[in-house]
């Protein structure tokens with residue numbers, strides 16, 4: 083809607099004519115901020131599905147995975163220069179992570195302020211996935227930093243050979259901490275997606291009583307498939323299937 | 326029945342409060358929870374103590390005044406209002422904790438009484454239609470589709486009790502606001518002001534210091550009138566479409 087005052091809502095309109103822009107209105111309200119979280123979450127979720135599928139190439143040998151990684155840099159050529167596609171994807175993902183994180187931080191602070199005094203008679207509330215959204219999100223954020231240092235910049239990777247992701251993956255997952263951190267993070271991811279996917283549908287207003295069950299089943303399936311898909315790689319390295 | 330009660334006592338808005346222990350005896354299972362408190366108050370008055378302050382009015386489950394958190398649950402173990410909760414749901418010898426609604430937007434006035442006027446201000450910012458309606462119109466003057474009528478009625482059942490806010494870990498008023506917005510937006514009479522109503526009521530809800538919705542669903546579980554969680558999805562949709 084434009085800046086014109088609504089014909090019907092005159093008596094309800096609170097301001098004097100000019101309203102702030104739609105995006106400002108959205109970001110300032112709890113409902114809009116949640117929508118920003120939902121949209122950025124869905125963007126990350128889509129990325130994760132492709133990331134997970136790409137990871138499975140590890141099971142078909144070093145040539146297959148390394149070739150795939152090299153191909154990713156050539157996507158869009160000759161329109162895009164070598165490596166540009168990857169950088170565009172990284173920028174979009176960074177934007178999604180930042181929006182998601184900032185909105186989560188601001189909303190969490192508001193939520194804690196809205197309930198300053200806890201009940202003395204405590205009762206367990208909501209499902210485990212729902213209760214762990216905030217800490218699960220923090221764990222995932224820390225993991226992303228580790229993950230980039232490990233397998234993108236290769237800063238902390240025990241092998242750290244550029245252009246050889248297969249060998250770097252095997253080297254990382256062969257250490258107890260490399261495999262351990264990854265597995266814990268993927269379990270956190272599963273829980274986060276389980277509540278997050280359904281919650282995003284509810285927040286964006288696409289949920290209704292008829293769809294509710296289907297959406298919940300989809301959320302569980304998506305969480306399960308992502309977790310198993312991602313976990314399969316470190317587990318395969320640890321039991322020696324991939325070496 | 327003999328019971329031990331631990332009730333939140335607080336002499337005024339800024340006074341410190343604490344759970345205070347009381348013994349009541351001779352409670353019959355047919356009594357309502359409020360009648361049980363009346364019995365205790367009569368004893369307190371006889372011994373010269375201040376009776377426990379709690380809100381109540383209709384005592385038939387329609388005014389929404391009688392809010393209190395019983396053993397960590399809004400309105401206690403049954404899905405009903407405190408005035409309609411009967412002592413047969415407790416056992417002889419039980420210890421029962423009673424606390425006021427806890428939310429920054431619902432400050433404690435005294436003991437179990439909280440100030441819920443934040444709800445009135447949300448209603449005041451759009452929970453009505455501005456057209457003068459006069460006396461009750463002829464029923465068929467404005468045709469209402471059956472589905473819309475059912476949706477509106479389901480949400481119009483909200484009695485403004487505040488159990489949703491009390492139960493929400495974020496002290497969020499989304500279920501209440503959704504009930505009001507969906508009720509009016511669903512009907513032809515409410516349709517013209519849909520956009521301004523939705524925007525305005527959400528803005529007031531945020532300004533009153535309620536938390537955001539994290540889709541935990543505690544509100545709908547606690548709501549004595551069965552306002553469905555899907556109402557929040559409908560509110561989100563209307564807000565996002567009309568922001």
Ligand code: SF4
Pocket residue numbers: 389482483484485486487488489490500501504544547548549550551552
């Ligand atoms: S939505 Fe339910 S719990 Fe909330 S105020 Fe209305 S009746 Fe009470």
Ligand code: FES
Pocket residue numbers: 380381382383384385386387388389390391406407408409
């Ligand atoms: S006293 Fe009116 S609803 Fe309980």
